[in-house]
């Protein structure tokens with residue numbers, strides 16, 4: 543999907559189809575607390591890159607940073623645009639869509655209205671209808687609940703709605719911050735099954751996770767963040783074979 547509803551981008555990175563997101567030496571502090579230290583991360587066209595790490599490692603801070611919500615040191619480039627000097631509206635307009643850990647749903651609005659709000663900036667009504675159908679195919683539980691208020695849904699259903707709403711915004715890069723947190727295994731499976739079809743639509747994905755198994759199952763490449771620093775990177779295959787990852791994050 544993507545680009546169909548968005549004004550054409552002429553920059554080199556888009557034209558060459560290579561780097562979507564490039565973070566270089568990113569530093570973020572909250573007063574005296576340093577949350578990110580010298581983080582480098584690269585995400586290529588169509589890739590799913592996962593940033594894994596324990597509580598407080600800095601995953602949400604990284605998502606907030608690349609989405610232009612925090613002041614930072616270093617450089618973050620999205621499609622060749624420097625995030626620090628690009629407005630949030632422009633980032634969203636160019637397809638950087640953020641599904642936050644808090645989900646940010648409109649609790650007193652129903653499922654379909656929440657979904658349609660995700661497409662507020664898109665004029666192409668055919669696209670919106672088509673994408674709504676895609677989201678309902680992806681999450682049939684949402685289609686069964688089109689008129690149910692978001693606040694009355696289970697945590698898992700709300701997570702599906704949050705992802706669905708992000709998809710309605712025609713993402714080029716979808717940033718998913720800990721989508722599996724607190725979910726029962728059966729719901730986790732529903733979320734898991736949605737990942738491949740989203741990638742098949744041509745969407746690049748940055749996924750943060752504490753659930754290392756989930757990340758290993760879906761990522762093309764991974765970065766392990768601890769105390770604000772990237773301490774390991776590699777493919778899932780490489781990280782599965784890593785003693786430290788196995789002992790610390792996969793229970794030996």
Ligand SMILES: Nc1ncnc2c1ncn2[C@@H]1O[C@H](COP(=O)(O)OP(=O)(O)OP(=O)(O)O)[C@@H](O)[C@H]1O
Nearest residue numbers: 572575577595596597598599600601602603604752
């Ligand atoms: N608004 C804030 N003010 C002060 N410190 C903050 C703020 N937000 C985050 N921090 C601190 O920055 C560090 C990184 O937090 P962050 O939420 O980015 O980690 P995380 O990996 O997303 O954790 P979790 O998995 O628990 O959500 C933590 O020490 C946290 O207390």
